Amino acid sequence: MTIAYFSAEFGLDESLPIYSGGLGILAGDHVKAANDIGISLMGVGVLYRRGYFQQRIHHDGSQEALYPVMDPNRLPVKPVLNDWGDPLFVGVPVGNRTVFLKVWCAEVGKAKVYLMDSDIDRNSEADRRLTDRLYGGDQNTRICHEIILGIGGVRVLRALGVEPDVWHMNEGHVAFLTLERIREYSAQGIPFDTALEAVRANTVFTTHTPVPAGHDVFSFELLDRYLSDYYWQLGEERAKILGLGRIGEDQFNMTRLAIRTSSRVNGVSKLHAQVSKELFHQWTPQIPAQDIPVTAITNGIHTGTWAAPEMKELFTRFLSPDWESQVADPQIWNRIEDIPDQELWDAHIRAKQRMIERLGLPISQNELTIGFARRFATYKRAALLFADPERLDRIVNHPNYPVCIIYAGKAHPNDYPGQDLIRTIKQVSLMERFKNRIFLVENYDIKIASHLVQGVDVWLNTPLKPMEASGTSGMKAAVNGVLNCSVLDGWWSEAFNGRNGWGIEGAMSGSREERDQADREAVYRLLEEEISPLYYDWDDSGISPGWIAKVKESIRSLAPVYNTNRMVAEYRENFYQPLAERGRKLLANRMEAAARVAAYKRFIRRNWQHVEVQSVELSGPMVQAVIHLGPVWNKDVRVEAVGSNGYGGLWKQQLDYAYEIGRGIHLFQAVYGGTAEEWIRSNANVRVFPVSPEFADDFEMELVAWGRK
Template sequence: MSNGGVAYFSAEFGLDESLPIYSGGLGILAGDHIKAAADMNVPLTGVGIFYGNGYFQQRIDEGGSQQHLYPTINPEVSSYPVRLVRDAEGRPLVVDVMIGGRQVYAKAWSVQVGSVTLYLLNADVESNSDADRRLTDTLYPSEQDVRISQEMILGIGGARLLAALGIRPDVWHMNEGHPAFLTLERIRMLSAEGVPFETAREAVKASTVFTTHTPVPAGHDVFSIDMVDRYFGDYYWQLGTDREQVLSLGRAGDAFNMTRLAVSMSSKVNGVSKLHGEVTRELFHRWMPHIPRQDIPVESVTNGIHIGTWLSAGMKELFDRHLPSDWAVRTAEPNVWAAVRDIPHFELWEAHQRAKSEMVRELGLPIASSGGGPLIVGFARRFATYKRALLIFRDLERLAHILGDPQRPVCLVFAGKAHPADDPGQELIRRLVELSREDRFKGSVHIIENYAMDKAKKLVQGVDVWLNTPVKPMEASGTSGQKAAINGVLNCSVLDGWWAEGYNGRNGWAIEGATDGDLEYQSQQDSEALYRLLEEEIIPLFYMRDDRAVPTEWVNLMKESICSIAPVFNTHRMVSDYWHKLYVPTSIRGNRFAADNFEVASRVAAYKKFIRDNWSGVSVRKADILADRSSRIGLNKTAFRAEIGLGAIWHKDVRVEAVGSDGRRGIWKAKLEPVQQLAKGLYVYEGASPDVSINIWKSNVNVRVTPISPDFTTDFEMELAAWGITE
């Protein structure tokens, strides 16, 4: 990779609680990503927004209602060294973005994280109108007009800022769809240099990576076409094409979808866990219904955490004594963590008890901690309904019995915010407050106000069990459980997100309720499974002590949890995966497409245009499973024969294959080769099944034609396929 490195764009960055420009998991992940890049000397530059008021501070009133406070963030007094970015003459560097027919200006601040610089744009500039100065005040505003304006400042302004600074990235990484307008700005820049739209589009696509974190359609930013016209209308002609071409890049149904734009303009797309990769393919299948979900080109890089940020001081001191001296820079090596098994049980338990006592003290919890008790279960995350904060309260009488046992007391600690526009999420908080005040739960159910990074650290370091109860598969990855695990806290979670990969049967507990049925049935089954785990496994194990009052078997689980989770679910491994799987291939591809005055990009653009213009002439005229199980190509295997009309397209520019279901949610493919030309553009293709054991059913088999090129990243880059039905 050349000196340009990676430009990493995100709407939020969680570096530290003193810089509250994050709301939750996406921002914390982005902060951990750039910290790990700095640790590993990965050439990366971050781009985001400096929010004048940040994400709201939460107060819960007497009635249990969430109040939203927006104190001004002063970059001059942040404990993070935030500096105003200046030009060569020492003046504040200002970029401008045309938004809805008016010029909006933004200045930039910079934060240094080791070798990585994070640039943050802010519209509070004197030359802006009063309304425009407020555009970057709050993170994730509810007003669509402000939201699209912010995303234009982030994507377009961010790209212009890097250009003004002379930074020419090899790879542009979009963390979620919020910054996706950067792809259009990069096309505009190339268009201004005389590069045709289609060529510019291929050059931009070749050097762009997109990470999606949201497994539900409602989680993706969608703007009406009218709104895009209103705000983006001034840009259409500047991209060297017409309005319809620009809109087609992000059009999904009758709206403009930022995730669709990001997918259209990226050569690599990834989800944030293996399961999320599958869910994302299912989600994107709506946009590409003619491509089986198994073939939708989405990779997965499972999220991790920055261990140096989330590890308690006591645990770090313990690891410093027992692990290899350079363990902190070798966190992705399993053998480094093997030494945890040799830490005396008493020492590991004592370190956890100190973290637990500190949490109780620092968070002001009215919990008398003695002899390692009570068992504290933590639940801290965004209060979105699918995360099911109240699942554990489904049977109030049973829960009261579990928590209220004087011999084996249990406490629940909750923390989290609901988005100001999320009324159902706020109702969850109100109901939780109401429950905590009932006599049977007083002293056992506690709520921490204003959840942020400082409080998150204390919770993941100090509770005994980390509870996670989302509706599967709606948790894309989740990382809070990973933060808990490195501190010896045991996970009890639905097998969703990262836990589906991390759970090994010996390092925590899986809530294995229902995987299908309606939401009510799933909740009933999941809550029953959770109660059973608490009653029969978790609580008895926690209170089973040796002669030194140490729960030996519990500590064995803590050791297994650390050894199995720490080396895999950390950001050093994660960034290494991004580097090898996404950044390096994309850098090579992007530079190749841009070389020699965009020779490859131009060729690919012309090829795709030719294919698109002539694809209507491609058809599967006839497709048969050969009854005698023989053909010129294969004997004793199921054979296929198809007549394929290609029109003006050359037969070497397509792949023809029989495709069928394997009966296990997967598909098999059998490549067919041309064996005869019947007429101009009309061919006979034959081939055999890849496996004699496959049970071929006509209803399961089809023949597909797709355009291919050695310059494509995947065989489905053009999102085109022609199908026929076997007879």
């Protein structure tokens, strides 16, 4: 089984800076874990010659974005060669021209990541710049990037003779790959609808973005400009092709395209899956948000990459010599209790001292040090603690419990509010009372992130709930004995157990100012009343037994769960293996099953206009519904009574087929068991939707008929 894993960015190592943050680091860790557990996976992305950007922070706090050109010959990549031993090139249609891409390969053990590069002599000067910058340029550049990623990525694999069993889209940036796969089938004479079913059968989509603004949207005019000569190759009319991603009148959403062309969709934490259901509900309002088919596979980290050398040595001695191969086994991590408190604390102090030296920080290793490092998007609220300088002063300059706070992160060059956050942090750090108490480290990257997650004492995270999809930096901190203090958002909402760190509930109502105030007060209180006193509750040996107990519980409870070995194993069991089998089934016998599913859907869509819930009646213990199905067979639909359970979920009861009342009119019924008052109180109704054992999920067709109220 071979997996093709497409991503706009890959954070494999600091020596290959083709990532901007969490999405790329997650992709890099995904590839590493697949290699570790023996999954045949190949990554597909872009070799950005100027990367994301390097950051310089000036004295006034202004951020300067620098884009030094990278020489691929000095990067840990090799050119991919064709059968004749020459560099491999692929051509990609961009508007009315072809852009040629050179293919490079980064090796991660047995796993390979193929990277496309347009900076070659065969292209015009403008086209050579297309793959310069990650997330750079305007909408024109962005759509070109995504054409290269999706269409170009498929063509790279074909040039290599690869036929993946499963295609995994890591965010919607790469979703054009599904159009290219449809085009391939169309070129073989396969009808569009059949090709779409074949593509959907073995495609997985992982969404990472919990806010509408984070999903790429292009105008139809822009798609026409770059893909008009491509539409006809898909064997279908323009309107139907654009309909795969249509939102509104003339907007094309890449996430919508990804959902419509995938068999499985997942969020990256349990809470994020719920948020995604609400977000995607806007596109299918006839389906309750609770029924939107989005599951959750919570992110993890590649523990071997992020654990400090000092911690690895302890794990090898006290857990198991081969603990890295058993990183998802809770029994291994239960042995954390066998590590003497003093040895665990000494290892942490050594990592902390190394961080202090490498980052050039004028602080003592004995001072409570808090880390806040991530992309400086406004919802992450990096400046949350600065609203009350007097109280912050009392916390960081406490005579008995001094605190240092280290900030690091980049703001996108076009994100001016994010850059204002950097300016604010810098200016606060220069105030006399905050000198050597608050620091801003520039040019945040994998290397600096490693020092911070290994060396600080507390990892602070204050997103505006529920806008943090997952968040993996806190996982990296946890495996290093660093305690999390975080809003209960993303991964922390399911990971916090009351003993392994600190949780901030996160205000969900009120104005932004009121929510900021509530969360700020919670952090202040925790620092003043719990975190600082516990850290400095030293015994005669210079350690805090209570702090070490919390550290051990953090490692024991978090390390075996929030790692990419567990995460990728879940993808394998829940997605990769089932969809590889589904793909084989739908493609067998010259796509007989795919053609059958496509024909069935065409029939249902053509006749769904006739489907109507004519009446719903409660009669004694029974609920009865008269349904007009017209030409649709009664066994091709499911009829359900649905109502609110009062806890944010739904109760559902399937109605069984009774008999045909008249031509195309049928009675469905079930024992309800409740009262008419309960039916009304739960806002219950009856719905009908098409089903098939060959569907990937119940609402695959996005068709539902509800009873009138």
